[in-house]
Amino acid sequence: MKVRLSLTALLLFVLFALELPAQNEIDALRFSSSSPVGTARALGAGGAFSAVGADFSAASLNPAGLALYRRNDLMFTPTLRVNNTQTDYVGRTSNTSASRFGISNFGYVYAGKVAKWNPTTRRRDYVDRGLKSYSFSFGFNQTNNFRRNINANAFNPENSITDYFAEQAQGSFSADLPNQLSLAGLAWNAYAIDSSGFDGNYIGSAQGGNINQRADIFERGRANDWTIGLAGNVSDIFYIGGGIGIHGLRYEYSLDYREEDLLDVHNTWSNDSVPFSSLRMTDGFTTRGSGLNLKIGMILRPVDFFRVGISFTSPTWYSLTDNYTTDISGFLDGDATVYESVEPLTGVYSYNLATPYRVTAGAMLLLGKLMFISADFEYIDYTTARFSSEAGPGNPFFYDFQTENNNINQFFTSAYNLRLGTELRLGRGRLRAGYANYGAVLRDEYLSYVDYANGTLAQLPSNRHIFTGGLGYKSRSFYIDVAYVRDVNADRRLLYTLQDATAFSPELVNRNTGTNLYMTIGFTF
Numbered sequence: 276m277k278v279r280l281s282l283t284a285l286l287l288f289v290l291f292a293l294e295l296p297a298q299n300e301i302d303a304l305r306f307s308s309s310s311p312v313g314t315a316r317a318l319g320a321g322g323a324f325s326a327v328g329a330d331f332s333a334a335s336l337n338p339a340g341l342a343l344y345r346r347n348d349l350m351f352t353p354t355l356r357v358n359n360t361q362t363d364y365v366g367r368t369s370n371t372s373a374s375r376f377g378i379s380n381f382g383y384v385y386a387g388k389v390a391k392w393n394p395t396t397r398r399r400d401y402v403d404r405g406l407k408s409y410s411f412s413f414g415f416n417q418t419n420n421f422r423r424n425i426n427a428n429a430f431n432p433e434n435s436i437t438d439y440f441a442e443q444a445q446g447s448f449s450a451d452l453p454n455q456l457s458l459a460g461l462a463w464n465a466y467a468i469d470s471s472g473f474d475g476n477y478i479g480s481a482q483g484g485n486i487n488q489r490a491d492i493f494e495r496g497r498a499n500d501w502t503i504g505l506a507g508n509v510s511d512i513f514y515i516g517g518g519i520g521i522h523g524l525r526y527e528y529s530l531d532y533r534e535e536d537l538l539d540v541h542n543t544w545s546n547d548s549v550p551f552s553s554l555r556m557t558d559g560f561t562t563r564g565s566g567l568n569l570k571i572g573m574i575l576r577p578v579d580f581f582r583v584g585i586s587f588t589s590p591t592w593y594s595l596t597d598n599y600t601t602d603i604s605g606f607l608d609g610d611a612t613v614y615e616s617v618e619p620l621t622g623v624y625s626y627n628l629a630t631p632y633r634v635t636a637g638a639m640l641l642l643g644k645l646m647f648i649s650a651d652f653e654y655i656d657y658t659t660a661r662f663s664s665e666a667g668p669g670n671p672f673f674y675d676f677q678t679e680n681n682n683i684n685q686f687f688t689s690a691y692n693l694r695l696g697t698e699l700r701l702g703r704g705r706l707r708a709g710y711a712n713y714g715a716v717l718r719d720e721y722l723s724y725v726d727y728a729n730g731t732l733a734q735l736p737s738n739r740h741i742f743t744g745g746l747g748y749k750s751r752s753f754y755i756d757v758a759y760v761r762d763v764n765a766d767r768r769l770l771y772t773l774q775d776a777t778a779f780s781p782e783l784v785n786r787n788t789g790t791n792l793y794m795t796i797g798f799t800f
Contacts, residue, residue: 300682302562303660304716305421306498306524306593307630310762311694311711311741312336312416314352314380315795319745319758320696321709323649325637326574326584328514331382334412334502336635336651337572337586338516341410342506344386350797352380356420356789363784364427364770365488366728371424373493379793382414404510412504412518417497421526425492425785427770433779435486435534437479437554439771441468444477456620458601464616465605466549480551480605485540488781489533490770496526496562504570514574514584522566522591529559532770542608550608557602557619564595566630580641588633594665596625624672627663631655644700651694657687657716686721690714696743705747705756713739713764724767724782735784739764745793754797762789 311322313332324330325337331350333340357374388408390399401407440462444452449470452463462468471478501523506516533555536542541551572586602619637651660683662676696709715722715737726733745758768783 299679300660300686303628303630303662303679303683304657304687305526306419306562306595306628307655307657307660308716309418309498310420311743311760312380312418312500314350314382314797315745315756315758315793316698316705316707316747317696318760318793319707319709319743319747319756320649320698321694321711321741321743323637323651323694323696323709323711325572325586325635325651326582326639327637327647327649328574328582328584331380331384331412331414332416333506333516334382334414334504334518335416335418335500335520335570337574337584337637338412338502338504338506338518338570339514339572339574339584339586340506341384341412341504341516342408342508342514343574344384344410345408346799347386348382348384348797348799350380350382350795351378352793352795353377354379354417354794355792356422357791358423359788359790360423360425361786362425362427363726363728363786364490365429365431365781367427367429369426369428371426373422373424375420375422377497379417379420380415380795382412382416384410384412386410406507406509407511408508410504410506410516412502412506415499415501418500418522419498421494421496421498423492423494423787425494425768425783426490427783428489429487430537431484431486431488431781433781434484434773435479435481436488436532436556436771437462437467437481437534437551438483439479439773441477441479441482442774444468446475449474458620461601461603461616461620464614465554465603466551466607466614467554467603467605469549480549480554481534481536481541485536485538487535487537488770489535490783491531493529494527496524498522498524502570512576514576516572518570520568520570520588520591522568522593524562524564524566524593524595526562527559528561530557532556532558536608539608550610552606552608552610554606555604558600560597560599562595562597564593566591566593566628568592572635580643582639582641584637586635586637588635590629590632590659593628593630594625595628596623598623625665626674626676627665629659629661629663631657631659646697646699649696651692653692653694654689655692656689658684658689660687686718687716688718690716703749705745705749707743707745707747707758709743711741711743713741724784727782735767736765752799754795754799756793756795756797758793758795760789760791760793762791763787 317324317332328340328343444459504518535553568591574584666672747756
């Protein structure tokens with residue numbers, strides 16, 4: 276199996292040897308993270324809808340909110356997403372963007388009233404106390420979208436990825452490398468490494484750097500929460516609900532990485548082991564799978580103008596499968612031949628992941644029929660995420676994930692998320708605004724990095740900031756809402772890392788800005 280090394284950064288990537296599994300704490304973070312979810316109405320108000328109810332976002336936030344429905348509802352939400360990424364790499368800045376149109380939300384809610392036989396009137400009358408009404412829901416909310424492009428293009432005077440390849444080959448006999456299904460074998464066949472001094476010792480073909488490096492990264496995919504919910508209204512005071520979430524997940528990653536000896540410092544046999552000109556490495560993997568979680572929540576309305584709610588979402592228990600492929604091609608000075616292995620390194624690996632549980636508390640204050648103000652507070656303990664093997668002990672594919680789970684405990688922390696929102700009623704029109712602050716996931720000591728351009732120690736922004744606004748129109752049988760969501764966050768990625776702890780590790784610092792437009796069209800009946 277291929278591996279991606281566990282490192283002390285928010286998001287890291289590189290290729291590693293076959294002997295360990297491909298999954299690490301970075302996958303746990305990627306598949307555990309989420310964004311404000313729901314309809315354009317909820318998103319326009321910052322996603323702070325866990326105590327508001329009567330909106331399909333309740334199916335994922337607090338299923339008790341479904342009990343506030345009085346009529347049936349059918350809706351869907353087309354979405355346009357644009358993600359811009361500014362990447363700083365070895366003192367040089369690049370900008371990229373990725374866009375996507377799709378459906379981020381679809382739902383149906385059936386609202387029914389409870390009736391009992393009245394012997395006096397000899398008919399069934401709706402009850403006015405106890406369980407008065409109930410709701411059933413089905414649909415999905417998109418909890419994450421992974422679409423992003425990253426570009427890094429800079430001159431590295433410190434080292435080369437071929438130095439990393441050489442470390443992977445150390446101790447192997449050169450006669451074995453051509454047929455070895457490993458990163459070292461790919462590098463050997465591509466003339467990216469050569470033996471030095473004695474068999475079993477290797478150096479990179481661009482040893483010491485002074486080469487141009489370019490990395491183009493493409494990420495795609497999404498996570499959808501398909502929900503089935505049931506909720507009840509007790510005396511218009513207490514609302515309770517529960518649901519089952521069936522998660523579908525797809526994540527695609529591709530890397531096109533190139534190194535080129537632009538200054539011709541590695542172009543002769545006398546300077547290095549081979550007259551290195553350039554290399555190209557392509558890497559890709561796809562993660563697909565499904566998961567299951569449970570949700571339960573309640574809302575209390577002691578007075579008409581105030582509601583408070585709390586909900587619990589269990590871990591999502593995923594069953595996932597990775598399909599991956601890696602290849603390296605090498606080019607020598609004055610040689611038109613493309614040097615590479617007969618076939619790329621490929622493989623499939625299945626495993627399990629349990630994401631953290633979530634606890635959400637919310638409140639809503641109604642100011643007559645003019646407006647409401649809402650707030651959500653969410654607690655997520657990311658240290659509780661856990662990998663496990665689908666294969667049992669004794670199976671050749673069994674792996675205990677002890678290192679990865681220990682790293683989750685070491686690097687991650689508990690996150691506290693705050694969402695605030697408001698909605699102003701203007702006749703049939705609606706005006707909304709909101710803000711969300713998603714707390715740091717990494718411990719403070721893992722947020723520092725070296726600013727290469729200035730040669731100083733810098734700190735990665737720890738929190739994620741989301742600014743929202745929206746408009747809406749509502750009639751008795753139809754409504755339409757639009758929302759604007761601006762998502763600002765940052766992350767780091769190591770391109771590769773060498774065994775020498777003092778060696779320079781080229782790092783990408785990404786500042787991401789997501790601009791998302793949502794439009795929900797709904798029908799009530």
